Amino acid sequence: MQLYKSFLKQLIRNYMIGSSAAVLVVGGVLMVTTLDIPFEEGARLMIILAISFMVMIASELTIFLRHLRPIHAGFDEDNIDLEVLEKAYLSVHRMPRMAVYRIFGPHLLGLSLPAIVLTVWMMEQGKLNFPPFYIWLACLGAILLASCHAMIEFFLTIAAIRPLIKEIRRQALSRYGVDFSLEGHVFMAIRTKFLLSTMLIGTFPLFLFSLAVQIRLEGLSQIIAQQYWGWAGFILLLGVGFAYVGAWLLTQDLQRPIRQLYRAMNEIKEGRLIQTSNLYSDEFSNLIAGFNMMVRGLQVREERNRKLLDSYFAALAAALDARDPYTAGHSLRVAEYSVLIGRLAGLSEKEVDILHKTALLHDIGKIGVRDNILLKEGKLTAEEFDQVKAHPAQGENILLQIEPADAMAPYLEGVRSHHERYDGAGYPDGLKGKEIPLFGRIIAVADAYDAMTSDRPYRSGMKSVDALNILEAGRGTQWDPDYAGMFVKYMKTEKKVISIR
Incomplete structure (x- = not known):
């Protein structure tokens, strides 16, 4: 709460300084030094200004307290929850715009x-004597001074809210x-902020001077006044145009590196x-x-991390293959064949990398199969085969036990489905045709080829050409016809296997 009180004092101090400077100093001095009126009328104008100032303070204070209400609630130790804090957080960010x-x-x-009403009343009472169009000039001056005050208040408030934002987040x-x-929400676009600010900085002196001169020229002849404004209007237009172009160029220069980043x-x-x-030579560089x-x-x-992950997958595959000396290197070879098929099929490098890792782990589930079944040299019983x-x-x-779960998600389908058959007679889910995930269909071809060409305790590996003929014969029944076909065609024509590296 002490931080909130300090913030409130800073806002009030900034506001009072800005209001006093704009209304009493700039506005009052401008009227007294520009208007050629008696001392008594000048004093009456200052009284009108003081009364209007008090009305302004009262009306603005009412709105100001309403804007502060959700922020005050965020620092009330006796009544604070997450929703209250969130409202306070957003309200603090809105304070400069408010x-x-x-x-x-x-x-x-x-x-x-109030100033207009009191001035008109005093003019009717004969206590003020100057042309009525001065009132319109005063209104234009008030808008000009309010614009200047708003710009100063905006940037001072931006500086004042930062400690509160930090505390609410904490x-x-x-x-x-x-x-x-x-999350990237913008309460005030930097383009709008800088364009309006620089335009105001460039044009404020011009408009202020123009208003003062208009009042001073009232005592001159109409012809001289018209000649003056024919020249001064052009200068004013030129100044406004220059201010806009300069503000636009500055805004573009600020936005360009921001958009790039x-x-x-x-x-x-x-x-x-x-x-x-x-491309920059200033602080943006x-x-x-x-x-x-x-x-x-x-x-x-x-x-x-990529190398560590690759080593992790390779180590898991090597640990699995080490259980059976007759299948050593099986996972690595299946990964090579799978990558070959993936590249022949035109998969992207990202997809090929996922396929490679999936193939390395395709038999990771055999860790749960007992050695007397996995290493058995004779024919498996029906019960033993069900376990395999x-x-x-x-x-x-x-x-699925590896965290984070989303890191393993791309590999799950290929590992689960690499023993599915294209005709639906495979396991564990009996999927058929294109129902079988892409990586499962590719790994099934690579796994079958390596199994047929590798030596086993109970048989020797068959020749490559014989294994390829079996794959050719099983296209569309046991294996995906496209992936089995392109693998067979490549192996028969090239007589070699491309390494994944």
């Missing part, structure tokens, strides 16, 4: 309307384990660790350089 609304709402109207994280974030961050979000071009340094660090970490047939589902269950 400050602008207050100044152009109750601030401007609360000052202008409270939500410590109390409820929730870290508040706007935003696009680069989206690429990283999609998993593409790319660096972005450093340091920002781009730091971003690229971060990306290089991520690239090194990504490469290290359970290894695809058991492999899927093993991978």
